Amino acid sequence: MSQLELFAERASARSTTNFVTNMKLPVHRWYRYSAGYSAQWAERVILAELGESGRVLDPFVGSGTTMLAAQAVGSKSVGVESQPFVAAVARSKLNWSTSIRAFREANSAVLSYARARPVSISGFGSEPPLLQKCYSAENLGSLRLLQAAIRESEAEESVRGLQWLALMAILRPASHVGTAQWQYVLPNKSKARVINPIDGFGVQCETMAADMAHLQSTIANSPMAMLVEDDIRSMSTELPVCDFVLTSPPYANNYDYADATRLEMTFLGDVSSWADLRPIRDVLVHSCTQHMSGYDGEAALESEHLDCIRRELQAAYWQLDNVRQDRGGRKAYHLMVVGYFLSMAYAMKAIRKSLVSNGKACFVVGDSAPYGVHIPVEKWLGCLALAAGFNSYSFEKIRDRNTKWKNRKHRVPLHEGHLWVD
Numbered sequence: 339m340s341q342l343e344l345f346a347e348r349a350s351a352r353s354t355t356n357f358v359t360n361m362k363l364p365v366h367r368w369y370r371y372s373a374g375y376s377a378q379w380a381e382r383v384i385l386a387e388l389g390e391s392g393r394v395l396d397p398f399v400g401s402g403t404t405m406l407a408a409q410a411v412g413s414k415s416v417g418v419e420s421q422p423f424v425a426a427v428a429r430s431k432l433n434w435s436t437s438i439r440a441f442r443e444a445n446s447a448v449l450s451y452a453r454a455r456p457v458s459i460s461g462f463g464s465e466p467p468l469l470q471k472c473y474s475a476e477n478l479g480s481l482r483l484l485q486a487a488i489r490e491s492e493a494e495e496s497v498r499g500l501q502w503l504a505l506m507a508i509l510r511p512a513s514h515v516g517t518a519q520w521q522y523v524l525p526n527k528s529k530a531r532v533i534n535p536i537d538g539f540g541v542q543c544e545t546m547a548a549d550m551a552h553l554q555s556t557i558a559n560s561p562m563a564m565l566v567e568d569d570i571r572s573m574s575t576e577l578p579v580c581d582f583v584l585t586s587p588p589y590a591n592n593y594d595y596a597d598a599t600r601l602e603m604t605f606l607g608d609v610s611s612w613a614d615l616r617p618i619r620d621v622l623v624h625s626c627t628q629h630m631s632g633y634d635g636e637a638a639l640e641s642e643h644l645d646c647i648r649r650e651l652q653a654a655y656w657q658l659d660n661v662r663q664d665r666g667g668r669k670a671y672h673l674m675v676v677g678y679f680l681s682m683a684y685a686m687k688a689i690r691k692s693l694v695s696n697g698k699a700c701f702v703v704g705d706s707a708p709y710g711v712h713i714p715v716e717k718w719l720g721c722l723a724l725a726a727g728f729n730s731y732s733f734e735k736i737r738d739r740n741t742k743w744k745n746r747k748h749r750v751p752l753h754e755g756h757l758w759v760d
C-alpha cells in the first residue's frame with residue numbers, strides 16, 4: 339500500500355493518527371498536510387507524559403502539529419524538519435502570536451496592490467511547464483501579483499511569513515487540474531471548483547486572523563517553541579535536552595516528500611527540474627525508491643549501525659532484489675528498505691542523545707510490504723532503539739490496514755500504531 343493510499347485510508351477511518359480532524363482546528367487548518375497526525379491526540383499524549391513542565395521533541399516535525407499541540411497544553415517544544423518547504427510551513431504556523439492588527443493591515447495592502455493592477459497574462463508562456471499545465475493564465479497572473487505584493491511589503495517578517503503561508507494554502511485550490519492537497523499533481527484530472535486567487539487569499543487571511551485571535555485569547559504565555567531546519571541523522575545544531583519525544587517518521591512506503599511539494603516549490607522558483615529535487619531528497623530519510631539512485635545497498639548492509647537487525651534485513655534485501663526481477667517497474671525496494679533502516683538508526687542515535695536519561699519516546703509507525711514482502715517496521719525500529727541506548731520497547735496497535743483487498747497489489751495484512759520506547 340502506498341503512503342498516499344494510507345493517508346486516504348486513515349482519513350476515512352477517522353483514526354487518531356490522521357490529519358483530517360485538524361482541518362477544523364485553529365492554526366492546524368492553515369495548511370492541509372495529509373502526512374500529519376491528530377493534534378488533539380498529540381495534546382492528550384503530551385499532557386499525560388509531560389504535563390506542563392518539560393520539553394517535547396519532534397525530530398520529524400512536518401507541519402508542526404506536535405509543537406502547536408505542546409503550546410496548547412503549555413509545554414515547551416523542539417522540532418526538526420529537513421524538507422525546506424515543509425519547515426517553512428511549520429515556521430509560519432508558529433507565528434500565530436503575531437499582532438493581528440499588523441497582519442490585517444498588511445493583508446489590506448496586499449489586496450489593494452493586487453486589485454489595483456491589471457492581471458498580466460503576457461508572461462504565461464515563459465512560466466515553468468508544470469505551472470502552465472496547472473493554471474489558467476489569469477489565475478497564475480493573479481497569484482504572481484499576490485506574490486509580488488507580499489515581496490514588496492514592508493511588514494515585519496512574521497507577518498510576511500503568515501502571508502506567504504496564506505498564498506501557499508491557496509495554490510492548489512486556485513488550480514483547475516487534479517492537485518488534491520499534498521498529492522502529486524494530476525494534470526489530466528480537472529476540479530469542479532476553482533477559487534479566484536485574490537478573493538481566496540482574502541478569505542484565507544481572515545480565517546488565519548480569526549484563529550490567531552482565538553489562540554491569543556486562550557494561550558496567555560506561549561511556551562518556547564524552537565524549530566530547526568536540519569537533517570536529524572546528521573544535526574549541525576546541538577539540540578537542547580528534551581524530556582519526551584512524540585513523532586511520526588516517514589514510513590518505508592515509497593512516498594516522496596520532496597516531490598509532494600513540487601508544485602509549491604516550482605511556483606516559488608526553488609525547483610525547475612527533477613534534478614533540483616535531488617538536494618532535497620538527500621536530506622530526507624530514505625523512504626522512497628526515487629531517492630535510491632546510486633545507493634550502495636550492500637555496503638550499507640555492512641554498517642555497524644545495522645548489526646542488531648542485519649540477518650533479517652539482509653534476507654528481506656535479497657528477497658526484494660529477487661522479486662523485482664519479475665516486475666515491470668523493477669523498483670529498488672531492496673535499496674529503499676536498507677536505506678530506510680540505516681537512516682532510522684542514525685535518527686535513533688540523535689534522538690537518544692537529545693533526551694534526558696529516563697526519557698521516553700512515542701513513534702507513530704506502520705509496517706509495510708513492498709512487492710508483498712513483509713517488513714516488520716516496529717520490531718526493527720524497536721531493535722534500533724535498543725542499539726541506540728534505550729532500555730525497552732513495546733508496540734500498541736491502533737488499527738489494521740490493507741484489510742480490504744479489492745484492487746490491492748498485495749494481500750499482506752498490515753497495521754499501524756504507537757511504538758513506545760523507554
Ligand SMILES: C[S@@+](CC[C@H](N)C(=O)[O-])C[C@H]1O[C@@H](n2cnc3c(N)ncnc32)[C@H](O)[C@@H]1O
Pocket residue numbers: 371373374375397398399400401402403404418419420421424568569570571585586587588589595621622623
Ligand atoms: C510523517 S511526516 C510528520 C508529520 C507530522 N507529525 C505532522 O503532523 O505534520 C514525516 C516528516 O519527516 C520529515 N523528514 C524526513 N526525513 C527527515 C530527516 N532526515 N530529518 C528531519 N525531518 C525529516 C519529512 O519531510 C516529513 O515532513
